[in-house]
Amino acid sequence: MIRIAAVGDIHMAPESQGTLRPAFDTLPECADILLLAGDLTRHGTPEEARVVAREIRDLPVPVVAVLGNHDHHDNRPGEVTAVLEDAGAQVLEGRGVVVPCGEARVGVAGTKGFGGGFVGRCAGEFGEPLMKEFVRYSRRRADGLRMSLEQLGRQGCDVRIALTHYSPVPETLAGEPLEIYPFLGSYLLAEAIDTAGADLAVHGHAHAGTENGMTSGGVRVRNVAQPVIGRAFHVYHVHAREPVAAGDRSG
Amino acid sequence: MSHHGAGGASGAPGAGDNLEYRVARLKERLAAGPLAELGVRLEVRGEAVLLTGTVPTARCRDEICRTVDEELAGHRVHCDVVVADASSPDRAEDLA
Numbered sequence: 001m002i003r004i005a006a007v008g009d010i011h012m013a014p015e016s017q018g019t020l021r022p023a024f025d026t027l028p029e030c031a032d033i034l035l036l037a038g039d040l041t042r043h044g045t046p047e048e049a050r051v052v053a054r055e056i057r058d059l060p061v062p063v064v065a066v067l068g069n070h071d072h073h074d075n076r077p078g079e080v081t082a083v084l085e086d087a088g089a090q091v092l093e094g095r096g097v098v099v100p101c102g103e104a105r106v107g108v109a110g111t112k113g114f115g116g117g118f119v120g121r122c123a124g125e126f127g128e129p130l131m132k133e134f135v136r137y138s139r140r141r142a143d144g145l146r147m148s149l150e151q152l153g154r155q156g157c158d159v160r161i162a163l164t165h166y167s168p169v170p171e172t173l174a175g176e177p178l179e180i181y182p183f184l185g186s187y188l189l190a191e192a193i194d195t196a197g198a199d200l201a202v203h204g205h206a207h208a209g210t211e212n213g214m215t216s217g218g219v220r221v222r223n224v225a226q227p228v229i230g231r232a233f234h235v236y237h238v239h240a241r242e243p244v245a246a247g248d249r250s251g
Numbered sequence: 252m253s254h255h256g257a258g259g260a261s262g263a264p265g266a267g268d269n270l271e272y273r274v275a276r277l278k279e280r281l282a283a284g285p286l287a288e289l290g291v292r293l294e295v296r297g298e299a300v301l302l303t304g305t306v307p308t309a310r311c312r313d314e315i316c317r318t319v320d321e322e323l324a325g326h327r328v329h330c331d332v333v334v335a336d337a338s339s340p341d342r343a344e345d346l347a
Contacts, residue, residue, distance in 0.1 A: 011307045023339040042287040070287060207290040220346055226335045227305030235343035
């Protein structure tokens with residue numbers, strides 16, 4: 001059994017320094033890994049990223065993160081990523097990482113993701129160049145997620161987790177105005193998750209949403225935006241799948 | 252700076268004082284300002300405005316409530332914004 005701690009949308013700035021560290025210091029008692037689901041800062045400045053870095057530096061559990069839209073606001077996602085990685089976090093965008101947790105190998109595939117909406121109520125790649133680019137950008141994020149989940153599958157991970165900022169399903173947005181759902185997530189992320197397979201999908205972004213959801217392929221989804229979970233993080237116990245005999249593996 | 256208000260050469264009289272549009276502009280300001288706040292909902296309820304949502308710090312909440320009070324002077328503002336709980340969870344969810 002793997003113990004996954006996760007939180008998103010902590011929106012840190014200099015004034016919030018130290019607010020999460022006391023809770024993060026309890027992580028070794030209850031979790032094997034900490035996932036950060038984006039919007040770690042307010043404006044995406046390196047200064048704000050350094051606040052986050054001080055909250056997570058030298059934690060005794062591995063930290064894996066994706067950035068959110070706020071972390072892109074200052075147009076310096078590379079610098080924000082570098083600051084967080086210097087503090088020991090793995091910051092994913094269209095790639096995966098394998099984290100040893102005791103005897104098990106946990107694979108986390110991450111992307112910020114993007115919006116576009118959900119089946120039957122979504123933007124299409126049609127019309128103005130800006131509109132086409134909007135949808136293509138979302139599709140590229142989803143493709144990156146699918147490919148990294150598939151790669152983690154080939155690497156024989158015991159548990160695979162999809163980590164995004166935007167939501168893959170509408171269910172975990174319940175509580176948000178319906179009219180803004182297309183800005184909160186995209187079914188392309190769920191399609192990627194269901195195509196490649198995962199044991200859990202974790203996202204943030206929707207502060208007024210709901211914690212629990214599921215993709216149409218049966219993968220459990222958790223919205224871990226801090227305003228939703230109402231704590232410094234939530235912990236999910238994920239059970240490793242039964243090992244598949246080598247001869248039974250396909251693909 | 253904008254100059255909306257009654258007596259303009261074009262547009263609906265008093266559109267600049269329309270509470271709905273003032274709230275919409277204020278929401279844009281909160282998002283673009285130093286707090287980068289997109290998570291607070293402002294809803295017009297008759298002549299009053301209701302603020303709801305969760306923010307990271309008490310300072311952030313106070314700043315938002317103060318800004319909204321100032322910007323919407325003359326209207327009653329109910330600030331139900333709460334500060335995120337930063338305590339450790341007391342239980343885990345088993346996804347068996």
